[in-house]
Amino acid sequence: MISKYGDDASFDAKLVDRFIRRDVTAFEQLYDRHSRIVYSLVVRILQQAPTAEEVVQDVFLHLWRNAGQYQSDRGPFVPWLLTLARNRALDHLRLKSERQRRREDQTEDIPAIAQAPEYEKALDLQRRAERVRSLMATLSAQQKKAIEMAYFEGLSHSEIANALQEPLGTVKSWIRNGLLRLKEGFQTAS
Amino acid sequence: MSEQDRFRELIEAYALGALDASEQAALEAHLAEGCPGCAKGLEEARYLVSQLAYLAPPAEPSEMLKARLLREVRADLGPAKITEMKASTGTIPLWLWAGVAAMLLLSVYSTWDARKMQREVQDVNARAAAELKERKKLEQELSVAKHEARILTDPASKKIEIMPNDKEMPKLEAMWHPELGIYITGQKMPMPKGNKVLQLWLIPKTPGAKPMPSHTFWPDANGKIAEMVANPPEVMAQTKALAITEEPPGGSPQPSSTPLWVGGVS
Numbered sequence: 001m002i003s004k005y006g007d008d009a010s011f012d013a014k015l016v017d018r019f020i021r022r023d024v025t026a027f028e029q030l031y032d033r034h035s036r037i038v039y040s041l042v043v044r045i046l047q048q049a050p051t052a053e054e055v056v057q058d059v060f061l062h063l064w065r066n067a068g069q070y071q072s073d074r075g076p077f078v079p080w081l082l083t084l085a086r087n088r089a090l091d092h093l094r095l096k097s098e099r100q101r102r103r104e105d106q107t108e109d110i111p112a113i114a115q116a117p118e119y120e121k122a123l124d125l126q127r128r129a130e131r132v133r134s135l136m137a138t139l140s141a142q143q144k145k146a147i148e149m150a151y152f153e154g155l156s157h158s159e160i161a162n163a164l165q166e167p168l169g170t171v172k173s174w175i176r177n178g179l180l181r182l183k184e185g186f187q188t189a190s
Numbered sequence: 191m192s193e194q195d196r197f198r199e200l201i202e203a204y205a206l207g208a209l210d211a212s213e214q215a216a217l218e219a220h221l222a223e224g225c226p227g228c229a230k231g232l233e234e235a236r237y238l239v240s241q242l243a244y245l246a247p248p249a250e251p252s253e254m255l256k257a258r259l260l261r262e263v264r265a266d267l268g269p270a271k272i273t274e275m276k277a278s279t280g281t282i283p284l285w286l287w288a289g290v291a292a293m294l295l296l297s298v299y300s301t302w303d304a305r306k307m308q309r310e311v312q313d314v315n316a317r318a319a320a321e322l323k324e325r326k327k328l329e330q331e332l333s334v335a336k337h338e339a340r341i342l343t344d345p346a347s348k349k350i351e352i353m354p355n356d357k358e359m360p361k362l363e364a365m366w367h368p369e370l371g372i373y374i375t376g377q378k379m380p381m382p383k384g385n386k387v388l389q390l391w392l393i394p395k396t397p398g399a400k401p402m403p404s405h406t407f408w409p410d411a412n413g414k415i416a417e418m419v420a421n422p423p424e425v426m427a428q429t430k431a432l433a434i435t436e437e438p439p440g441g442s443p444q445p446s447s448t449p450l451w452v453g454g455v456s
Binding site for chain 1: 199202203206207208209210233234235236237238239240241242243244245246247248249250251252255256258259260262263264266267381383384385408410411
């Protein structure tokens with residue numbers, strides 16, 4: 001899982017700049033650098049490899065055909081790409097639900113994402129995964145469970161409370177406190 | 191707590207997509223008013239949430255996916271776009287292009303041809319490897335399909351209706367061949383909640399004997415189940431019923447919940 005290029009955001013920015021100008025080689029390099037994390041995420045959400053490949057193809061084709069949508073001044077490329085991939089996979093997962101339709105509306109216009117903190121820049125894929133997992137391990141089992149249900153299954157507070165048979169307020173606290181703790185962990189790691 | 195603080199507390203859950211409709215609408219209205227603190231907090235929260243992707247177990251897309259994608263991308267470029275790209279070079283004087291071309295030819299021609307050949311060989315090898323991999327995959331799929339077809343059509347197979355406890359849920363059907371295994375099918379199945387999986391159990395006829403664990407599986411994105419159990423853990427003659435429960439990822443050695451579907455074998 002180690003990217004041979006590392007996770008250099010400025011290198012990505014140069015590749016993005018080239019592929020916006022229809023440079024297939026740059027697009028292929030971006031695919032080589034990031035297809036594994038995108039595919040891992042989509043497979044985790046959909047739990048089906050063939051469907052996941054369809055969605056990943058759809059994500060990268062969307063990227064190619066709508067290259068101008070990504071604006072580097074609104075945040076780094078990889079989080080933007082992961083947001084696009086997650087939205088597409090969740091859309092696929094819940095095609096007929098109202099929540100899904102709302103998300104579809106957002107898919108074509110991925111919002112601004114903060115610039116990666118300085119310490120982020122040198123982390124390769126494997127180290128990044130290890131760090132996120134180790135930070136998640138510091139959360140309580142309930143916090144971890146609730147956050148994963150929201151992120152990978154696209155469930156709302158109410159849906160999670162219902163699935164876990166826990167009070168709504170408790171689930172909200174788990175998610176908020178869990179995410180704040182993760183944020184602190186990222187900042188401490190810097 | 192001020193209204194600002196109340197909205198600020200919602201930012202992380204909003205970035206995660208976990209807010210319920212009313213809270214989401216209220217926060218979006220607040221953001222639309224241009225609150226700079228919340229906007230900045232949201233950008234940071236979105237970055238934080240995007241990092242959760244790295245919790246996904248590592249998985250590798252097939253070589254064929256890349257081949258398909260690049261084929262589409264190159265097809266998109268097409269002759270028209272290539273002509274357009276060539277036309278855009280017209281703003282640079284022709285004599286300059288000629289000079290640059292001559293210099294390039296002089297300096298790199300000796301190595302260019304060899305590198306081109308090398309790239310072409312690599313490209314052909316990569317495509318051949320990808321095609322071979324895909325062919326093996328198709329052969330495997332064909333073999334499985336033939337196996338399933340034999341189970342479905344062989345008179346020796348026994349049909350078992352696996353009925354849900356909840357009448358709102360769909361029923362499943364299993365065909366059990368004494369030698370070829372069990373093939374389970376179903377439609378309109380809901381995805382198990384909470385990251386759980388479905389697990390098949392064989393309930394032995396022997397009184398007091400524990401259920402025998404078998405495959406874990408999920409419905410696909412369309413709610414379809416087509417699960418092949420080539421080597422059931424017990425023979426048909428010794429099995430009283432098939433049962434299906436929801437279990438944690440990876441399955442369980444013994445059922446951890448009440449069966450949601452049960453079908454009598456004999």
